[in-house]
Amino acid sequence: MAGFEKYRNMLTCQINQFLDEEGLINNPEYQKAFKNHCFGLNGQKYFPTKQTSSEKFLSKMVYGFREISDSYYFLKDIETYIGRFPYRNTKISQTRYLAYHFENYLNEIYLLKERLACYFTVIGRLYKKDSRHGLILKKTSSLSNFVDDSLKGIIKTRGTHVHQTRFTDEDLDRLKTQEFLTEHSGKKLKSLGNLFKEHYGITRRKYKQIIKANNGQVKKMLDICFDTLFEIIANNEGQIKHPKMDT
Structure with a gap:
């Protein structure tokens, strides 16, 4: 696999791993914020959570x-x-x-x-x-x-x-x-x-x-x-x- 795609896939896997570990996919608050963000709806568009140093890094x-x-x-x-x-x-x-x-x-x-x-x-x-x-x-x-x-x-x-x-x-x-x-x-x-x-x-x-x-x-x-x-x-x-x- 070429370097650009390999790097992109690595980051994508890290994002999916983070979502799974945090249980965000099934979190109602996260789903609501994500929906507001994607569809331009009123209301909170970002999930309120304090990032760890690893999350900031990613x-x-x-x-x-x-x-x-x-x-x-x-x-x-x-x-x-x-x-x-x-x-x-x-x-x-x-x-x-x-x-x-x-x-x-x-x-x-x-x-x-x-x-x-x-x-x-x-x-x-x-x-x-x-x-x-x-x-x-x-x-x-x-x-x-x-x-x-x-x-x-x-x-x-x-x-x-x-x-x-x-x-x-x-x-x-x-x-x-x-x-x-x-x-x-x-x-x-x-x-x-x-x-x-x-x-x-x-x-x-x-x-x-x-x-x-x-x-x-x-x-x-x-x-x-x-x-x-x-x-x-x-x-x-x-x-x-x-x-x-x-x-």
């Missing part, structure tokens, strides 16, 4: 992973969005739609990088008093450098446009011109419409291929990261190795 591990997981699946979603245009017969520009999703893809890559960096920091802090703390910091620092190196090309593309101008390239700029002239130049340049459709299809496929290839590399990166993190926080049976104090 909560931080799960929350951070969920944020990273969301970023990865947003990237996968955009791979689908950018290959389709579901807004025909509306005023939404096909070129702006394409640019919008590619810009958001670049932003989500940056967010993924930041969330991973934050997660590595959190793990280091959680094991601050553990006898393995020095080794853990060495591994998480190495992972941070690995993520930076893996994403630096995409981050650079995002960084140059986000504070100065919107992302564009030669193909996208050409599409903007073709679409503008087709829409606003009357019959004189109507022939550009067919050219625009052809170039739009080519450019859309190009971006989809870029995103698909990037996402494949991102998944490999995440698998490596979470294989390493699994070794830090879990044993061979998938049980969390809580911070162990020197004696």
Whole structure:
């Protein structure tokens, strides 16, 4: 099993184990709070219980992973969005739609990088008093450098446009011109419409291929990261190795 899925399954098993041990599934107060939370009902949405240190630890591990997981699946979603245009017969520009999703893809890559960096920091802090703390910091620092190196090309593309101008390239700029002239130049340049459709299809496929290839590399990166993190926080049976104090 790949590192990302193995780590996710380990956390899921830990959550289920916690619910079983605490008997929360069959607790009426818990069921009511959970129902209010899921359906947006009035009333208490969180079960009032004092967390143990182990529960706080698990909560931080799960929350951070969920944020990273969301970023990865947003990237996968955009791979689908950018290959389709579901807004025909509306005023939404096909070129702006394409640019919008590619810009958001670049932003989500940056967010993924930041969330991973934050997660590595959190793990280091959680094991601050553990006898393995020095080794853990060495591994998480190495992972941070690995993520930076893996994403630096995409981050650079995002960084140059986000504070100065919107992302564009030669193909996208050409599409903007073709679409503008087709829409606003009357019959004189109507022939550009067919050219625009052809170039739009080519450019859309190009971006989809870029995103698909990037996402494949991102998944490999995440698998490596979470294989390493699994070794830090879990044993061979998938049980969390809580911070162990020197004696």
